[in-house]
Amino acid sequence: MTADTLKTTRVLELYQDFLSGKLINKQQAAEQYHVNVRSIQRDIDSIRDFLSEQCAKEGIVRKIEYDKKENGYRLVTQEIEQLSKGEVLALCKILLESRAFTKEQVEKQLQIILNLCVSQKEKSDIEWFISNELFHYHDPAHATVDSDNLWMVAQAIRNQSVLEIEYQKLKDRQIVKRMVEPVGLMFSEYYFYLMAVITDHSTREAFHKKNDPYPTIYRLDRMHSIKETGEKFSVPYKDRFKEGEYKNRTQFMFGGEPQKISFNYYGPSVEAVLDKFPMAKVVDEKEGVCSIEAEVFGTGVKMWLLSQGSKVKVTAPEILVQEMKQEIERMNGQY
Template sequence: MKRQNKDKIERILGLYSKLMNGYIINKAEVSVNYGVNERSIQRDIEDIRNFLDSESVETGVMNTVIYDRAEKGYRLKQIYNRKLSNSEILAICKILLDSRAFTKNEMMEMLSKLIDGCVPRVNIKAVKDLIKNEEFHYVELQHRSVFIDKMWDLGKAIRGKHYVEISYQRLKDKAVVKRKVKPVALMFSEFYFYLAAFIENEEVKADFDILNDSYPTIYRVDRVKKYKVLEERFHIPYANRFEEGELRKRIQFMYGGKLQKVRFTYSGCSVEAVLDRLPTAVIESEKDGVYTISAEVFGKGIEMWLRSQGEMVKVIEMR
């Protein structure tokens, strides 16, 4: 290797090392140190920029070298981290597998795309090995329905405030009923995706326990057998606008119904688990390890959950 080329490589590696360690490169100073003119240093910086651009394809991290006027020199700047880290993508894959929300074919395809598209190539095999056993033993849900495209269409209807006609198979008697609804939210809870929607037909609403239109009905997406997004739009006045985030905090059991306020005592070993289960829960008091808790929850699901806690929970009031 010619001495000139060797000097250039050593110089570029030296500049790269300084940049990666947070140093500011003053073009005039380093040109003197390396015994070259400033144009050579400028070309070296351009070579480093090109290298960082090509490296981003492998690592997902987009770095570049910028001129900092305040520091009067060049420094490294991370523009964005385009891909998920190994640990992030592993966590997401584990959550997806544990959700069991999709058919096995859908799940395997999504995991493969996530890993291939987000993990640096050198680490793809390591991530795949970490979830290989769970993939092999993955058990899909009994409904075996494919509904990703359906969810996308419903999501667009929610965003555009379009009415949707659905044919829905009820759980209690397996009958398929038709509804015209105002879709307002898509949510996931314990294996299933749900659509929250307001029923448009007043005659249909008369069959429900709760007549107040401010309470949405909850539909399992996999039980929506047919649907049609209508051109007709609905309007929710700003004062009564639907707050999906607020509903999500109060619908933890995916049962429709009125907003209930519940107070109970909890004597179990993990009050944190109760607070995590009921995002609106507030600890009113605590004495000798017994907590008095209040919360707001939509629907009747809270009653079943409270009963499932056995002797650890005693209901004070529910209204």
């Protein structure tokens, strides 16, 4: 037999032993097959790679794990819970509603989800439910985010790598270059956002609030280029940016400072308000009017409050009350 044939036979026999429930000791296996221990380790790694690929196809997790007590490797099998037809349909609907991607991208993503998660019969049923929405789907007006850039940013956050970005500002469309420390990645209302700290102090001082301690918000679709610089930064775990906490307090991804607000809600569905403000609570309710307190971050909350028309009345803080009055006067002047 050739060396390649011997290796293939050895790997298959080891795989069969694992399936039979046998414990594999590397040293004993090396002696049995007249190879060194490193060769047996590579064989085990090859079997692990194969099992990982099979997991997605079969829905069963099989892993080669080391048993320290028995000083050997054994196959551990675990069935994974599958998504139900209703859950897959819900994911498809959410993807369509996000409007984060082009129609071509959405069609590809939907097919991948359906092929991996449901049978052909169930796939046909779900396709029937989403076909009309997909047919009338229009590409978003904003540029779509390159998935490779999205992953690069995610890895830079995890590895604490400084990025150089070229970014088109919203107001004057000017393209600026920034060196940033990426700390968070978020999605909200059609867009992906990078939360990052500008490294250049002189640039930060030019902002509306000098030396703002909070990360700057960048829309990924307005980035013309993203490069890794090779530089690293360090943030202690206790001081890390908490995306979930930030999202619970932020509306429409507008920056600003944290604040506590109070308002009366006169509308029919207070549940919708509490869904919009996860950190909110109803402190009083009289004659169908709910008094609500909420912790928020940034100025986006004003946009939401104004969108509710006469269904809300801001009661605190006073500065927000005055800003609401001034904005309503400006709106009235346009009619």
